[in-house]
Amino acid sequence: MNWDDSTTGPDDAPTAPGGRLVGSFADGEDQAVEAALRPKSLDEFVGQERVREQLDLVLRAARARGATADHVLLSGAPGLGKTTLSMIIAAEMQAPIRITSGPAIQHAGDLAAILSSLQEGEVLFLDEIHRMSRPAEEMLYMAMEDFRVDVIVGKGPGATAIPLELPPFTLVGATTRAGLLPPPLRDRFGFTAHMEFYDPAELQRVVHRSALLLDVEIDTDGAAEIAGRSRGTPRIANRLLRRVRDYAQVKVDGRITREVACAALRVYEVDSRGLDRLDRAVLEALLKLFAGGPVGLSTLAVAVGEERETVEEVAEPFLVREGLLARTPRGRIATPAAWAHLGLVPPQAAGGPGGRAGQGGLFGP
Numbered sequence: 001m002n003w004d005d006s007t008t009g010p011d012d013a014p015t016a017p018g019g020r021l022v023g024s025f026a027d028g029e030d031q032a033v034e035a036a037l038r039p040k041s042l043d044e045f046v047g048q049e050r051v052r053e054q055l056d057l058v059l060r061a062a063r064a065r066g067a068t069a070d071h072v073l074l075s076g077a078p079g080l081g082k083t084t085l086s087m088i089i090a091a092e093m094q095a096p097i098r099i100t101s102g103p104a105i106q107h108a109g110d111l112a113a114i115l116s117s118l119q120e121g122e123v124l125f126l127d128e129i130h131r132m133s134r135p136a137e138e139m140l141y142m143a144m145e146d147f148r149v150d151v152i153v154g155k156g157p158g159a160t161a162i163p164l165e166l167p168p169f170t171l172v173g174a175t176t177r178a179g180l181l182p183p184p185l186r187d188r189f190g191f192t193a194h195m196e197f198y199d200p201a202e203l204q205r206v207v208h209r210s211a212l213l214l215d216v217e218i219d220t221d222g223a224a225e226i227a228g229r230s231r232g233t234p235r236i237a238n239r240l241l242r243r244v245r246d247y248a249q250v251k252v253d254g255r256i257t258r259e260v261a262c263a264a265l266r267v268y269e270v271d272s273r274g275l276d277r278l279d280r281a282v283l284e285a286l287l288k289l290f291a292g293g294p295v296g297l298s299t300l301a302v303a304v305g306e307e308r309e310t311v312e313e314v315a316e317p318f319l320v321r322e323g324l325l326a327r328t329p330r331g332r333i334a335t336p337a338a339w340a341h342l343g344l345v346p347p348q349a350a351g352g353p354g355g356r357a358g359q360g361g362l363f364g365p
């Protein structure tokens, strides 16, 4: 996704309907299986060629110098492999890793406790670093630069700062919103990588790799079909693979072909472009009720019976990224691709209200 901070939010923010198959945040089941599916080295990590190459250099050079690697900032949408990459950094540096997140660090003292217990060379993975509290963030500046923090003891005029030396460590910060990071924090990272959405060929490799680890038989077309519906995100690819595997086990002989993948994903209502029921409901309302727009967000939300925020934060980012919907100052409008995807004819072309063309194969053969 063009994870453009100004126009998009997480595509399955907390308002998302529960258990969304194409949501990019990890659910309980994901967390249970993700450990088994995570690549353990840079060589195993699929795609993101430039990031991999640059990171490889950073880590090799640090290893050759016998030094701790520079701090690394990883930005990109959820499920693209930021946690995985942080673990790989630790593995490649043969260092232990400590995992925490911005929301877990509300007080500077929370951060001081973590920092003061780090071992030399340890990797500290700080997920959602943009959600850390301000005082903790300021403490981090000094820790990153000078490997030192000032612990404030007492309150008011009697408060004193006790300097605390820290062992050299590597901070790996992860954020979905690099634009929200204050520049002084961003500037303290020696290496910054933006993770892009994966192309279908890369996702196909992710699916094949995971199928092998899960002991699932899948052919090239079956993997391509799952990859094409995974919204550029390995986490979604792995989740769709597991659901298709269920279908293949119960309905056929366990082997995943294109036909099996299409039939399974029809059951789960994930269409050929990776849209789910909510995404299509928004598009259908826009096309059928409002002739493709422009229509205001609130009106559109009422039409689909969802909260405004759900439409804006859950459905729209992917529709915008796919070039199916545009946000304009006058309201939401559908693009020609949206008409084509739902197999409908725009009013101008039909010479009247939007008409139905032959129903395109929304879910594949």
Ligand SMILES: Nc1ncnc2c1ncn2[C@@H]1O[C@H](COP(=O)(O)OP(=O)(O)OP(=O)(O)O)[C@@H](O)[C@H]1O
Pocket (backbone or CB within 6 Å): 024, 025, 026, 033, 034, 035, 037, 038, 039, 044, 045, 046, 047, 048, 077, 078, 079, 080, 081, 082, 083, 084, 085, 127, 206, 234, 235, 238
């Ligand atoms: N490049 C990759 N190659 C193979 N598998 C990958 C890759 N990137 C991610 N995955 C798989 O996708 C899943 C999600 O990855 P990960 O947890 O690292 O994402 P994330 O960006 O940290 O997400 P979040 O921001 O929600 O924590 C993992 O199971 C991992 O195995």
